[in-house]
Amino acid sequence: MGGKILLEKINIPGIETFDIYRKSGGYSAVEKALKTMTPAEVVEEVRKSGLRGRGGAGFPTGMKWGFIDRKSEKPHYLICNADESEPGTFKDRYLMEHLPHLLIEGMICSAFALEAKTAYIYIRGEFKYLIGILNKALSEAYANGFLGKNILGTSYCLDIYVHPGAGAYICGEETALIESLEGKRGNPRLKPPFPAFFGLYSCPTVVNNVETLAAVTSILNMGGDFYSKLGNGKSTGTKLISACGNINKPGVYEIEMGITVEDFIYSEKYCGGIKGGKNLKAVVPGGSSVPVLPAQLILKTASGQPRLMTYESLAEGGFETGTMLGSGGFIVYDEDQCMVRNTMSFARFYHHESCGQCSPCREGTGWQERLLYRIEHGLGRAKDIDLLADISKHIEGNTICPLGDAAAWPVSSAIRHFRNEFEFHIEHPEIVKNISHGNIDKYRK
Amino acid sequence: MSENHNKHEIYKREGKLYKFSDYTLKRVNEIIERYPEGKQKSALIPLLHIAQEEFGGSLNADIMDYVAGLLSIKPIEVYEVATFYSQFYLDNVGKYVIEICQTGPCLACGGDEMIDYLKTKLGIEAGETTADGIFTLKQVECLGACGYAPVMQVNTCFHENLTKERIDEIIDLYKNQAEKPQSNDEKWVEKFYLRK
Amino acid sequence: MLRLTIDNITVEVEEGTTILNAARKIGGKIVPPAMCYYSKLKGSGGKCRTCLVKIANTSEMDPRPIPKLVPSCSTLVQNGMVVENTISEQVLKERKAITEFLLINHPLDCPVCDQAGECDLQNLSYEHGLEETRYEEERREFAPIDIGEKIKLHMNRCILCYRCVYTAEQIINERVHGVLYRGDKAEISTFVENFVENDFSGNIIDVCPVGALTDRTFRFKSRVWFTNPMDAHRNCEKCSGKVALWMFGDDVYRVTGRKDKYNEVEEFICNECRFEKKKTSDWIIEGPRKINRTSVISQNHYEKLTKQSIINPTEGKTEQQE
Ligand SMILES: Cc1cc2nc3c(=O)[nH]c(=O)nc-3n(C[C@H](O)[C@H](O)[C@H](O)COP(=O)(O)O)c2cc1C
Ligand code: SF4
Ligand code: SF4
Ligand code: FES
Ligand code: FES
Numbered sequence: 001m002g003g004k005i006l007l008e009k010i011n012i013p014g015i016e017t018f019d020i021y022r023k024s025g026g027y028s029a030v031e032k033a034l035k036t037m038t039p040a041e042v043v044e045e046v047r048k049s050g051l052r053g054r055g056g057a058g059f060p061t062g063m064k065w066g067f068i069d070r071k072s073e074k075p076h077y078l079i080c081n082a083d084e085s086e087p088g089t090f091k092d093r094y095l096m097e098h099l100p101h102l103l104i105e106g107m108i109c110s111a112f113a114l115e116a117k118t119a120y121i122y123i124r125g126e127f128k129y130l131i132g133i134l135n136k137a138l139s140e141a142y143a144n145g146f147l148g149k150n151i152l153g154t155s156y157c158l159d160i161y162v163h164p165g166a167g168a169y170i171c172g173e174e175t176a177l178i179e180s181l182e183g184k185r186g187n188p189r190l191k192p193p194f195p196a197f198f199g200l201y202s203c204p205t206v207v208n209n210v211e212t213l214a215a216v217t218s219i220l221n222m223g224g225d226f227y228s229k230l231g232n233g234k235s236t237g238t239k240l241i242s243a244c245g246n247i248n249k250p251g252v253y254e255i256e257m258g259i260t261v262e263d264f265i266y267s268e269k270y271c272g273g274i275k276g277g278k279n280l281k282a283v284v285p286g287g288s289s290v291p292v293l294p295a296q297l298i299l300k301t302a303s304g305q306p307r308l309m310t311y312e313s314l315a316e317g318g319f320e321t322g323t324m325l326g327s328g329g330f331i332v333y334d335e336d337q338c339m340v341r342n343t344m345s346f347a348r349f350y351h352h353e354s355c356g357q358c359s360p361c362r363e364g365t366g367w368q369e370r371l372l373y374r375i376e377h378g379l380g381r382a383k384d385i386d387l388l389a390d391i392s393k394h395i396e397g398n399t400i401c402p403l404g405d406a407a408a409w410p411v412s413s414a415i416r417h418f419r420n421e422f423e424f425h426i427e428h429p430e431i432v433k434n435i436s437h438g439n440i441d442k443y444r445k
Numbered sequence: 446m447s448e449n450h451n452k453h454e455i456y457k458r459e460g461k462l463y464k465f466s467d468y469t470l471k472r473v474n475e476i477i478e479r480y481p482e483g484k485q486k487s488a489l490i491p492l493l494h495i496a497q498e499e500f501g502g503s504l505n506a507d508i509m510d511y512v513a514g515l516l517s518i519k520p521i522e523v524y525e526v527a528t529f530y531s532q533f534y535l536d537n538v539g540k541y542v543i544e545i546c547q548t549g550p551c552l553a554c555g556g557d558e559m560i561d562y563l564k565t566k567l568g569i570e571a572g573e574t575t576a577d578g579i580f581t582l583k584q585v586e587c588l589g590a591c592g593y594a595p596v597m598q599v600n601t602c603f604h605e606n607l608t609k610e611r612i613d614e615i616i617d618l619y620k621n622q623a624e625k626p627q628s629n630d631e632k633w634v635e636k637f638y639l640r641k
Numbered sequence: 642m643l644r645l646t647i648d649n650i651t652v653e654v655e656e657g658t659t660i661l662n663a664a665r666k667i668g669g670k671i672v673p674p675a676m677c678y679y680s681k682l683k684g685s686g687g688k689c690r691t692c693l694v695k696i697a698n699t700s701e702m703d704p705r706p707i708p709k710l711v712p713s714c715s716t717l718v719q720n721g722m723v724v725e726n727t728i729s730e731q732v733l734k735e736r737k738a739i740t741e742f743l744l745i746n747h748p749l750d751c752p753v754c755d756q757a758g759e760c761d762l763q764n765l766s767y768e769h770g771l772e773e774t775r776y777e778e779e780r781r782e783f784a785p786i787d788i789g790e791k792i793k794l795h796m797n798r799c800i801l802c803y804r805c806v807y808t809a810e811q812i813i814n815e816r817v818h819g820v821l822y823r824g825d826k827a828e829i830s831t832f833v834e835n836f837v838e839n840d841f842s843g844n845i846i847d848v849c850p851v852g853a854l855t856d857r858t859f860r861f862k863s864r865v866w867f868t869n870p871m872d873a874h875r876n877c878e879k880c881s882g883k884v885a886l887w888m889f890g891d892d893v894y895r896v897t898g899r900k901d902k903y904n905e906v907e908e909f910i911c912n913e914c915r916f917e918k919k920k921t922s923d924w925i926i927e928g929p930r931k932i933n934r935t936s937v938i939s940q941n942h943y944e945k946l947t948k949q950s951i952i953n954p955t956e957g958k959t960e961q962q963e
Contacts, residue, residue, distance in 0.1 A: 075481075084589050085586075085587060085589060086587075087548045087549055087550055087586070087587040087591060088549075088550055088587075088591050089589065089591070090589050090590055090591055090592055093589055093590070118481075124589065125490075125494070125530070125532045126532070126588055126589060126598060127589065128601040129601055129602070129603070132635075159479075161479045163487075163490070163491065164490060164491060164494060165490065165530070166490050166493065166494065166530035166531070166532040166533055167530050167531035167532035167533075167585075168529065168530050168531065168823070169586070169587075180490065181487060182484065182486060182487055183486035183487045183488065183489035183490065183516075183518075183522075183526065184486075184522075184525075184526065185525055185526055185529040185820070185823070186529060186530075186823075190686075190687040190712075190715050201481060201484055242591070242592055243592065244550045244554075244591040244592040244594060245550055245553050245554070245591075246553055246554070250591075250592035250593070250594075251592050252592065284549075288548070288549060288587075329591070331549065331550050331553070331591070333553055337553050341552065342549045342552065342553065345547065345548055345549045345552055346548075346549055348547075348586075349548050349549075349586050349587065351824060351825070352531075352586055352824065353586065353824070354823070354824040354825070355529075355823055355824065356801060356820075356822075356823050356824040356825060356826070356827035357688050357801070357803075358687070358688050358689070358690055359688070359689050359690055359691075359739055359742045359743050359800065359801075360690055360738070360739060360742050362742075362801065362824060362825050362827070363742040363743070363745050363746060363825060364742055365824070365825070366746075366824070366825045367742075367745060367776065367778065370778040370779070371778070374778075387775060394735060394738035394739070394742075397708075397709045397710070398690055398693060398709075398710065398735055398738070398739065399690070400687060400688070458833050506832070506833045519816060519817075520817075520832075521816055521817055521818065521819045521831070521832060522819070524819065524821060524832040524833075525819045525820060525821060528821040528822045528823075529821075529822065529823045
């Protein structure tokens with residue numbers, strides 16, 4: 001268990017350069033795809049692999065590619081979603097910084113499969129330093145005939161450009177991303193129509209996460225069937241997990257799906273246990289959007305089975321006792337962390353990031369934050385906890401895009417599992433007021 | 446006029462003419478050409494980044510009208526976008542903009558203490574600029590570097606695993622730097638330049 | 642033709658019809674409220690979420706319910722679809738919640754608002770509002786501004802339906818105002834001192850579902866229900882000249898487009914008709930217009946509404962009239 005696939009070559013010095021990457025076997029997937037396969041065969045290979053989108057939703061990539069409107073006369077577009085802004089998630093940044101050619105190789109294969117002649121990498125504006133790295137790698141790929149006209153002497157042509165965002169988490173949502181790429185505000189679109197029919201410039205478009213596209217390289221190299229045997233059940237292959245919070249060894253780890261959560265948190269190979277020998281209190285395993293679980297439920301499911309790092313196992317028990325793998329942003333909290341403060345910070349995040357188009361999210365996220373701010377600062381009232389739970393319930397499911405759900409779940413799950421902490425804040429205003437952790441400004445700017 | 450309107454310096458229109466240098470303009474045109482014909486509006490966000498950098502660190506109405514002209518779009522289309530994205534600054538900022546993360550994972554690792562420390566050290570609150578015009582402090586949401594918490598970004602450079610000592614060093618470093626450090630802080634327009 | 646059942650009533654509609662428009666074809670109580678959709682504005686809808694309905698049966702081919710509620714204004718009918726609106730507990734509960742969301746940042750100034758009596762939000766909160774507000778935090782505050790010689794913007798009252806933005810784009814063909822900022826800080830604005838001035842700019846007043854955009858030439862600022870709307874027309878070179886005159890005695894207080902029972906204008910009118918023609922002699926008067934069926938004033942509910950659902954006398958802020 002535990003063979004690295006994406007990060008296999010990360011320790012080779014100079015792997016970020018074309019020459020070294022190529023010498024270590026890089027770009028063989030492009031050769032294989034362009035010279036020996038048809039676009040449909042590439043799609044089929046990815047479908048067989050069972051690869052699921054690594055951006056958070058976990059939608060099967062092969063199926064998504066199958067939807068693209070091939071009858072359309074319009075050009076097709078591939079967009080790489082490198083907006084990575086979900087709190088707790090920092091895996092794409094790591095991949096792009098150290099293995100830019102792996103992403104580019106995956107993008108060439110994917111664009112070929114989708115018959116796209118132009119592809120964009122939409123990267124969050126804060127990652128400006130990465131744009132230089134990516135553009136350097138792209139220039140090398142052009143210089144060596146892997147991008148541009150008639151790649152490897154075939155009739156296939158492809159241009160890839162990097163496009164920056166400018167500080168808006170919502171632009172990670174695929175239709176908001178498309179709007180933003182068109183030079184507009186990042187307002188998500190109503191679906192349907194889906195991007196596979198009406199995407200960028202109303203053309204058929206596929207948006208995939210950085211890690212998803214990088215995994216396509218490995219899938220073509222090893223074959224879809226082989227990849228599908230890695231991992232566990234419908235969670236095939238490997239997943240990058242970005243681990244942070246109160247652990248000894250925060251960082252990005254590639255795991256084969258199916259290891260236990262306990263192993264991931266405590267083994268030396270991964271997080272190396274809780275910092276300072278403290279006890280584990282809670283984990284948010286898939287980025288800030290997914291429900292938080294207390295220690296006993298993250299290590300073992302409600303039925304007492306060890307919880308595994310797979311889409312299915314983490315979701316077991318529904319939202320009552322389960323959570324989601326999400327984007328793989330694994331946030332660990334030790335026994336001293338205040339769940340009310342953490343929830344307030346997440347609520348503030350979603351309030352700040354709501355695009356403001358639809359009323360439940362625009363108004364509800366602000367209400368959540370204000371209530372949580374009061375509770376956290378010792379100004380809460382007994383009725384506030386139920387009110388808060390009620391607000392989040394009515395945001396959830398009623399919005400245009402899933403940001404509404406993402407804003408509601410951290411709040412509802414924190415109340416579900418840590419209600420006592422909320423009650424404590426309300427019953428002991430004089431204590432919570434004097435704890436320094438309350439020292440966060442209500443509004444930035 | 447209300448408290449909300451006119452609250453930012455961005456609302457100022459002084460009638461000043463802004464123009465990119467010839468060098469930048471050439472790059473700008475290359476960027477515009479990356480998008481299909483008639484879709485030049487796509488270049489808006491990259492152009493606003495470049496404009497903000499070239500024209501002193503923040504945006505105002507004159508600058509935005511200039512960008513609208515370059516892309517042949519309506520000024521309101523630029524205002525709408527510039528006000529949506531948090532990296533476009535609507536008020537004058539100092540030479541260095543310090544953006545310190547205030548989201549959960551950073552807080553769990555002591556981020557709040559670092560925020561307090563920075564405020565005390567610089568003698569300003571979030572959103573303010575030091576009297577000497579060197580630093581502007583902003584509290585921002587997750588910077589995508591949670592594993593290296595607490596995190597802050599100074600202009601485009603990430604500073605991670607912050608401690609009070611680290612902050613002292615970093616602030617000294619920037620204070621004593623007459624010019625912006627070029628190595629970390631190449632111009633946007635260079636970053637965007639794809640050498641085919 | 643496609644067959645659709647809403648609240649047990651079946652109707653046949655053409656392919657490409659939305660659930661909301663199918664419901665309007667039936668009419669009456671089963672029509673979902675729509676605060677952002679406007680049939681004459683392409684791309685409108687989907688934002689306010691007041692029109693959410695339950696799909697109990699997706700189609701004949703796919704006889705399954707959809708777990709989430711869908712916006713009826715932007716969901717297309719499929720053959721054999723079964724929709725629940727007023728008969729669904731879930732729909733009514735969520736609509737109540739959404740009404741509450743729309744009101745939390747809305748000022749309590751109906752007594753001084755030009756729109757009172759013909760406000761979609763007032764109607765909505767009468768039908769679906771809570772008895773009292775549960776929101777006790779700070780409200781968004783904006784002072785009113787003029788965004789043109791003839792138009793006033795009370796951003797406080799705006800529900801960000803985007804209708805005026807679409808109108809500027811599609812009807813006025815010249816857009817100098819838009820939505821700035823994001824989230825609950827978003828505001829309608831011209832940004833710098835740009836004025837919305839154009840032959841058709843006045844239409845943004847008519848499409849506004851609330852009292853956020855109002856007519857500065859509205860004389861004597863009377864409550865709408867003291868005035869009598871009359872159908873009238875004149876020969877106009879710019880528009881059809883078919884308008885509604887809001888009269889008190891022989892005085893023309895205000896001119897608007899003729900609104901149908903869903904509060905949508907039948908035709909957009911020009912600024913000359915709207916702002917310049919305030920004499921009875923400018924018009925050929927056809928006769929009284931029937932008051933909007935759904936309006937709270939038409940049902941003598943205004944008093945009740947003012948007291949209970951919206952106006953809380955201890956909190957009520959009144960705004961300076963000029
Ligand atoms: C509010 C929101 C933010 C998102 N942010 C990201 C992101 O930063 N990166 C990403 O890859 N996907 C993000 N997604 C998911 C995308 O919408 C989309 O599902 C994904 O890019 C599809 O790629 P995949 O199938 O390869 O995962 C976000 C979704 C939502 C609703
Ligand atoms: S849910 Fe929030 S972020 Fe998504 S469209 Fe609605 S307001 Fe915008
Ligand atoms: S001003 Fe009126 S029409 Fe315009 S968005 Fe606000 S509520 Fe809608
Ligand atoms: S939470 Fe601070 S960088 Fe992510
Ligand atoms: S009318 Fe359908 S969402 Fe507003």
